[in-house]
Amino acid sequence: MIAKWFDERLDLKKFKEKFLNKAFPAxxxxxxxxxxxxxxxxxxxxxxxxxxxxxxxxxxxxxxxxxxxxxxxxxxxxxxxxxxxxxxxxxxxxxxxxxxxxxxxxxxxxxxxxxxxxxxxxxxxxxxxxxxxxxxxxxxxxxxxxxxxxxxxxxxxxxxxxxxxxxxxxxxxxxxxxxxxxxxxxxxxxxxxxxxxxxxxxxxxxxxxxxxxxxxxxxxxxxxxxxxxxxxxxxxxxxxxxxxxxxxxxxxxxxxxxxxxxxxxxxxxxxxxGPPSPVTPVMRPDWYFLPIYGFLKLIPGDLSFTLLGSKITPExxxxxxxxxILALILVAIPFLDRASSPQNYIENPLHRPFMTSSGIAGAMLLFMTTVSGYIDVLHIAPASMAIYVVVVTAAAWVVSYLLLRLYSRAAKKGEHVKS
Amino acid sequence: MVETDSEGRDKKVTRRQFARGFVLAALAAATGSLLSFLKLLAPSKKGGGYVATVAAGDRLVYAGGNRQGSLLKASEFKAGDAVLVYPEGKSGNEANLVQLIRLEESEFKAPTRKELTDQGFVAYSAICTHLGCIVGWIKDKKDPEASYIECPCHNSIFNPEQGARVMGGPAPIPLAQIGVKVSADGTLVFTSGFSGPIGPQV
Missing domain, CATH: 1.20.810.10 (Cytochrome Bc1 Complex; Chain C)
Structure with missing residues (x-):
């Protein structure tokens, strides 16, 4: 009754056909x-x-x-x-x-x-x-x-x-x-x-x-x-x-x-x-800022230089x-990994060794810089932690890349045999 | 004579070109006039930053805790003790916050300025030179000589026996030293201002 009243005035049937029937891939x-x-x-x-x-x-x-x-x-x-x-x-x-x-x-x-x-x-x-x-x-x-x-x-x-x-x-x-x-x-x-x-x-x-x-x-x-x-x-x-x-x-x-x-x-x-006071407690930001917080701890204080008349500080x-730089990489991704014709299907990540291993390495970088936020509890020197960050990130990339290459080759061979 | 282009069309401005130019000019004028707001949005008034007002002759008082604001007595400190202090009557300004430490007099090495220490008391700015957190005193109970100043935010470590030299972490420069001495009545008095820049070096 009420629906009919609105439908007569707003043509809701057309709206329903156009939008409420939109398909969601479950x-x-x-x-x-x-x-x-x-x-x-x-x-x-x-x-x-x-x-x-x-x-x-x-x-x-x-x-x-x-x-x-x-x-x-x-x-x-x-x-x-x-x-x-x-x-x-x-x-x-x-x-x-x-x-x-x-x-x-x-x-x-x-x-x-x-x-x-x-x-x-x-x-x-x-x-x-x-x-x-x-x-x-x-x-x-x-x-x-x-x-x-x-x-x-x-x-x-x-x-x-x-x-x-x-x-x-x-x-x-x-x-x-x-x-x-x-x-x-x-x-x-x-x-x-x-x-x-x-x-x-x-x-x-x-x-x-x-x-x-x-x-x-x-x-x-x-x-x-x-x-x-x-x-x-x-x-x-x-x-x-x-x-x-x-x-x-x-x-x-x-x-x-x-x-x-x-x-x-x-x-x-x-x-x-408590309210602001002249004592800074040991505290960490919420988890989503931990990579930046951890990364700040790794930069040695004497790492600064002058670029085009401005001092580039460790901060x-x-x-x-x-x-x-992380943000720029994210922005650039669709313009680097392009498709010539419109893509409407999910790609299997296991068939994209380079992009998938890069994603895993990126996640590992964020994880390791998060861990760097805890070097005071873990008793790790900043310099050693910086090395761990680089090594683990690089290792994550190499290992996942090699594994995915092996997998996608085996998968291709399998398809070949089937057909 | 009317000017014409290569195809013989009238070179006068068309209505559409005029309209487009008019809109662009209006937009430019409006944007230009709004630019002045940017200056308004970023006031340059000095409401913050670290400008210390501590001076020679100021007496030391507790910066926090139960005895906040009361005078320090030299006799209450052993080697290895430390406390945050303000110059008396100037506690409204965080730039004046000082980390006071008592050490064995024989342990001071360069670049500590020994003439600014007295009976093992040495004092440094408590504002970390990295990003401005308040530093803390990490006391090693078994080995007082292994105690150090550490910033709780990003773990910059300063050596109090060597002029608060940066031993590790991201701080770019040492904490500035400030002169203290024990006066005749047993209280502590500042004998100088800060020996160098204080607060974040950005």
């Missing part, structure tokens, strides 16, 4: 993107709750008889609200899951070469999504204004300042002055709750629009069935009702897992870090060039 590795999207939705909802109580100011206020920054006091008060601490933890956990899901999604696209023509645009939008999400996570670090927040942000401020040529200006632009400046918290707050979410929503929308237009890649096994049907259409399940049931179940199951973790695993206990090498 494959479990195709759900990482959805997990990222659902985490984002959870982040927005919990973020709205937190935003209603948070006070973006470093002005001193009284809290239980002590003078602390207003931002810190407001987060302590959020923790004291009924369910407050749980909602703050759900927010933090969802951020970590969102980043993990984006990285898993990126790895899936990389290893199946789904970034090739015609999907280069969505590869780049996806990378922007990762970058902006990391920006959201980073600006969120500062907001509770605990000792942890201030130390982490201060380190980032000096990394930004170490950017060659433009560092001074870039750092003042991002941090609204020289950190710790009074303007930093309001600026990060606005970035975190307004500009970055708008950017994410825009990018997610673009990502999905391109996806709907281009359709998913699909397993190669579909090609024979499709040829038999003589059609160009993708084989899969429709958005409504099959895929929607899967997605809705996934969302609620994810929410269940996140609430469970938030309830039992404490995160960012600001009461324990710039570890905090700017290392992530910058």
């Amino acid at each position: 494959h479990p590795t195709f759900l990482f993107g959805e997990i990222a999207l659902f985490s984002f939705i959870t982040l927005v909802i919990t973020g709205i709750f937190l935003g209603l109580f948070y006070e973006p100011s470093t002005g001193q206020v009284s809290l239980f008889g002590a003078m602390v920054p207003a931002a810190y006091a407001s987060v302590v008060k959020i923790d004291l609200l009924p369910m407050g601490v749980i909602i703050r933890r759900i927010h933090h956990w969802s951020a970590m899951i969102m980043i993990a899901a984006i990285i898993a999604h990126l790895a899936r696209v990389y290893f199946t070469s789904a970034y090739r023509k015609p999907r280069e645009i969505n590869w780049l939008i996806g990378l922007s999504l990762l970058a902006v999400t990391l920006g959201a996570a980073f600006t969120g670090y500062l907001l509770p204004y605990s000792q942890f927040s201030v130390t982490a942000t201060s380190i980032a401020y000096y990394i930004a300042k170490s950017v060659p040529w433009a560092g001074d200006w870039i750092s003042r632009l991002l941090f609204n002055g020289e950190f710790p400046a009074h303007g930093t918290v309001p600026r990060f707050f606005f970035l975190h709750v307004m500009l970055i979410p708008i950017g994410l929503i825009t990018l997610i929308g673009a990502h999905l629009l391109v996806l709907v237009k281009q359709k998913h890649t699909e397993p190669k096994a579909n090609s024979k069935r499709k040829a038999a049907q003589g059609g160009r259409r993708l084989i899969g399940i429709p958005v409504w009702p099959e895929q929607s049931y899967i997605s809705v179940s996934l969302f609620f199951f994810l929410l269940f897992v996140v609430v469970l973790m938030a309830t039992y695993i404490p995160l960012n206990p600001i009461e324990r870090y 710039a090498i570890g905090g700017v060039f290392f992530p910058g």
